Amino acid sequence: MTRPWARTAYADAGAFHIVDLRWEAGLVCPPPERLINRMDDFRDPGQGDVGYVLDEQVGYLLRLASQRHAVIFQSHIPDLTPTQFSTLLRISEHGQLSQNHLGRLAAMDVATIKGVVDRLKAKGLVRSLPDPNDKRRASITLTAEGEATIDRLKRDGSVITADTLAPLKPTEQKTFLALLKRLT
Numbered sequence: 001m002t003r004p005w006a007r008t009a010y011a012d013a014g015a016f017h018i019v020d021l022r023w024e025a026g027l028v029c030p031p032p033e034r035l036i037n038r039m040d041d042f043r044d045p046g047q048g049d050v051g052y053v054l055d056e057q058v059g060y061l062l063r064l065a066s067q068r069h070a071v072i073f074q075s076h077i078p079d080l081t082p083t084q085f086s087t088l089l090r091i092s093e094h095g096q097l098s099q100n101h102l103g104r105l106a107a108m109d110v111a112t113i114k115g116v117v118d119r120l121k122a123k124g125l126v127r128s129l130p131d132p133n134d135k136r137r138a139s140i141t142l143t144a145e146g147e148a149t150i151d152r153l154k155r156d157g158s159v160i161t162a163d164t165l166a167p168l169k170p171t172e173q174k175t176f177l178a179l180l181k182r183l184t
Contacts, residue, residue: 069164076156076163079123083108085153087116088125088142092150096141098131125149 103113120126125146131137
């Protein structure tokens with residue numbers, strides 16, 4: 001059942017938009033100040049005042065922003081996941097490196113980076129080479145095809161960032177990114 005406060009509407013430049021706070025694909029996302037100005041007004045009267053409003057919680061809002069970003073990402077780079085994208089860029093930045101070190105640089109645990117590397121190998125974008133310093137380890141590097149995609153990925157990544165941050169003014173974008181860096 002859809003709660004009455006799960007949907008809201010706003011008018012912008014003569015257009016009327018219906019926005020689902022669950023971010024179902026294809027719906028418009030308004031600037032935060034237009035969407036959440038007084039969520040107390042949308043509280044379910046049957047819940048009473050418990051002092052906790054999900055729509056005002058950092059984890060929930062970060063998840064919604066992440067979902068919005070994921071939709072934007074997939075519209076520009078449909079053939080890769082964000083983790084594959086990050087992995088390719090880290091290899092491009094650092095050159096040949098161990099899978100373990102790559103995982104740390106791309107903020108992934110050992111099992112996750114292994115799966116990501118395996119999928120990138122299957123796509124022909126990376127390859128494993130014997131580590132010249134340690135025969136027990138393999139080093140990961142970009143293939144020629146992987147190297148050829150890096151410039152396009154960087155351009156697409158810049159567009160994705162701009163689209164994700166578009167609801168914010170330029171000064172708000174800088175502040176938002178600085179605050180996110182402090183949280184990570």
